[in-house]
Amino acid sequence: MNRLKRKIDKYLIDWKNDKNRLPLIVKGARQIGKTNAIKNFGENNYKSYIEINFIENVEYLNIFEDGFATDDIIKNISLKNPSLEFFPNETLIFFDEIQKCPNAATSLKFFKLDGRYDVICSGSLMGINYNEIESNSVGYKKDYVMYSLDFEEFLWAKGFKEEQIEDLYDCMKNLKPLSNTQYDVMLENFKEHTIIGGMPAIVKRFVENKNYSGILEMQRQLLLDYEEDITKYAGNLDKTKILSAYRKIKIFLGNENKKFQITKLSNNARNRDYIGIVEWLERAGIVNISYCMENISLPLKANYNPDNYRLYFGDIGLLIASLDDESQTDLRLNKNFNTYKGAIYENIIAVELVKSGFELYFYKVDKPSLEIDFIIRDANSIIPIEVKASNNPTASLSKMIEDNYYKEVKYGIKLCNKNIGFNGKFYTFPYFLTFLLKRYLKDVDR
Numbered sequence: 001m002n003r004l005k006r007k008i009d010k011y012l013i014d015w016k017n018d019k020n021r022l023p024l025i026v027k028g029a030r031q032i033g034k035t036n037a038i039k040n041f042g043e044n045n046y047k048s049y050i051e052i053n054f055i056e057n058v059e060y061l062n063i064f065e066d067g068f069a070t071d072d073i074i075k076n077i078s079l080k081n082p083s084l085e086f087f088p089n090e091t092l093i094f095f096d097e098i099q100k101c102p103n104a105a106t107s108l109k110f111f112k113l114d115g116r117y118d119v120i121c122s123g124s125l126m127g128i129n130y131n132e133i134e135s136n137s138v139g140y141k142k143d144y145v146m147y148s149l150d151f152e153e154f155l156w157a158k159g160f161k162e163e164q165i166e167d168l169y170d171c172m173k174n175l176k177p178l179s180n181t182q183y184d185v186m187l188e189n190f191k192e193h194t195i196i197g198g199m200p201a202i203v204k205r206f207v208e209n210k211n212y213s214g215i216l217e218m219q220r221q222l223l224l225d226y227e228e229d230i231t232k233y234a235g236n237l238d239k240t241k242i243l244s245a246y247r248k249i250k251i252f253l254g255n256e257n258k259k260f261q262i263t264k265l266s267n268n269a270r271n272r273d274y275i276g277i278v279e280w281l282e283r284a285g286i287v288n289i290s291y292c293m294e295n296i297s298l299p300l301k302a303n304y305n306p307d308n309y310r311l312y313f314g315d316i317g318l319l320i321a322s323l324d325d326e327s328q329t330d331l332r333l334n335k336n337f338n339t340y341k342g343a344i345y346e347n348i349i350a351v352e353l354v355k356s357g358f359e360l361y362f363y364k365v366d367k368p369s370l371e372i373d374f375i376i377r378d379a380n381s382i383i384p385i386e387v388k389a390s391n392n393p394t395a396s397l398s399k400m401i402e403d404n405y406y407k408e409v410k411y412g413i414k415l416c417n418k419n420i421g422f423n424g425k426f427y428t429f430p431y432f433l434t435f436l437l438k439r440y441l442k443d444v445d446r
Contacts, residue, residue, distance in 0.1 A: 003040060004200055005156045006033060008146050012041040016118070021142070023108035023119040025098075028146035029285025029314055030229060031222065033200040034122045037146070038094050046118070047090035052077070054100035054123075064103040070114035073107060088116040098123040099233070109140035124229065124284075147285075148198030148315045150355040151190060151435045157207050158189060169436050172429065173444060177419040183430065187417070190432035191335050194348045197317020212332050219321030226286060226318070233284075237276055241265075245277050249287065249311050250322045253343035257364065260311045271307075278311065288312045288350055290360035293375055296382055296406045300361055300375065310362065312350040319347050342389045345431065346373055349387050349415055352434040363400075370396045378441040381410040387431075388416035394426070401425045413437070 008026070015021050026034050042049035052060045063076040074086055085091075093111075095104040098121045111119045121141075149157065152165060168186065171178050178186070195215075196206050202218050230246065231239050244265050252260045262274045281287045292308035293300070313319040320331065323340070330336045337344045350360055353374060361375040363384070374385040386397045397412045402425070412426035421428040429437070 003036065004033065004149070004153070004204060006037050006146075006149070006153060008037045008144065009041065011144060012037070013045070015142075016041075016045060021118070023111055023121070023137075023141045024144060025105065025108075025137075025141055026120060026122040026144050026146055027285075028122075029148070030124045030225070031199055031201065032146055032148045032285075032315075034146055035096055036200070038096075038120055038122060042092040042094055042120075046092040047087050048085050049092050049094070050077070050084055050086070051094045051096060053096040054104070055097040058100075061101055064101075064107060068103075068107050068110040070110055070116065073110075074117075086117065091116075092118045092120065095119065095121045096123060105137050105141070108137045112140045124233070147355045148317075149200065149203055150198060150352060151193050151432060154193045154198065154203060155189060157203050168433065169439065171420055172433055172436055172440055175420055175422055175427075177421065178430075183419060186432045187430065190430075191337070194316055194337065194344065195320055195331055195335075197315045197320065198351075199315060199317055202317060216321065216328055219317045223318060223321050229284075234280070237280055238273075241274055241277050242280060245274070245311075246281060246286065249313060250319060250343075252311065253319070253347065254340060258310045258343065258346070260309055278309075281311075285314050286318075288314055288354050288360055290350060290362050290374070293361050293363045296363060296375070296400070297408055298377065298382060300359070300377060300382070304361055312347045312360070314351065314354075316344070316348045316351050319344065337389065342387065345387050345389050349374065349385075349431065349434055353437070356435060356438040358438065368399070370399055372396055372400060376437075376441075382406070382408045383441070384409060384412045386412070386414050388414065391416050391418045397426055 015024060026038060028034050039049075039051060042051070054061060059080055060077065063073055063080070066072040066076060078084060078086070095101070098104045100123075104121055108119060108121070111117060155165060168178070168182065170176070171182075192206070195212070196202050197219065199218075199222060202215055205218065206212070206215055227243060227246070230242050234242050245262075248265055249260070252258060260278070262271045263269050265274070278287070278289065282289050288311070290310045290312065291304035291306060293303055294305050295303040297303055320328075323331075327340065353360060353376070358376050363370070363372040363375055372384040373387045376383050376385060384397055384400050386394045388394065394414050397414060400406050400409055401412050414426050414428045415431050415434060416428065418428050418430060420430070420433075
């Protein structure tokens with residue numbers, strides 16, 4: 001099959017067409033397809049595409065030793081490789097693995113001021129000190145956060161066309177139930193996506209082979225690769241503590257309340273000994289953090305408890321790979337997602353929400369008993385979302401919508417295995433339409 005179509009492809013074209021474009025830094029976790037996307041863009045849209053990987057091409061680490069003037073940098077690159085050609089306004093320079101060479105990020109200011117060459121930087125989030133990069137290039141670069149494939153990109157990989165996705169959105173927008181064929185086909189694809197995740201190499205293998213052969217092995221290797229990178233890039237943080245937190249995520253997700261608790265990582269574990277650990281995992285793109293709301297009011301960022309949170313894997317494939325062999329068999333043979341206390345459903349929804357641009361929050365109080373899986377917002381109101389592993393009643397959702405105490409909640413959303421509908425209180429959408437939710441909330445007046 002041809003290379004996978006990615007959402008960054010259009011973004012890069014739009015970036016090139018912007019006359020006021022800034023040098024670009026593409027951020028994202030490892031193995032999500034950053035390098036492949038940038039290489040494809042450069043080779044197809046520039047007369048000259050120059051790629052320098054600071055891990056593979058260590059001889060380029062000193063190209064900034066004469067300073068950051070563009071002519072000096074170009075001269076030093078040319079000395080390393082005289083065959084490279086630099087055409088003003090027709091050349092893209094791609095600095096990859098910049099965690100090995102922070103000076104590459106510093107140079108962005110000077111490339112922008114010079115204006116003759118386009119520059120893109122990228123690298124593993126695990127190894128990049130973005131605080132340093134921010135201070136070195138503030139005002140002279142633009143960031144783009146890239147993720148593994150979301151469900152829409154997975155559908156593209158399977159061969160689905162834009163008009164077929166638009167048909168789904170039209171039904172959603174008009175609250176028209178999907179046909180039985182639409183529903184069954186999309187649900188089956190969503191289950192496949194949930195089992196294999198969104199890592200490009202894994203998706204490509206699945207689509208080409210049309211089966212799960214070798215997928216689990218690739219997923220488990222990715223888990224090990226992430227562990228190796230943790231030990232390589234953790235910096236001043238305790239690598240053992242990061243690994244402990246990383247390995248225990250699945251255990252907390254399997255608990256009833258799913259709360260991640262540092263004090264339960266090991267005997268005598270104390271919060272003060274793990275400062276920065278969870279934040280590092282998030283910055284590395286490995287996990288998504290969902291914070292518990294203390295008050296259901298806007299703005300969301302001002303009303304959450306930073307010490308009460310849940311951790312979800314940044315790619316659902318990492319959670320799936322961490323499960324035991326019996327669960328693996330049940331998932332692949334029976335498509336049984338109910339064996340893990342709803343954690344699989346919650347994690348895949350968390351992933352789709354983050355990839356759509358939402359930040360993650362939840363709400364849980366004991367008296368009166370009320371729990372909402374995710375809290376998002378539209379322009380005017382707070383929106384509670386409940387994720388149901390089956391089409392169970394949504395007592396908490398109804399209670400929050402009806403209670404005058406939650407004045408900024410006008411309606412809710414239920415995500416489950418059920419067709420599109422609205423009962424006057426909350427909208428019901430099948431799981432697989434989550435990737436369209438951001439667009440829906442922006443387009444539809446309620």
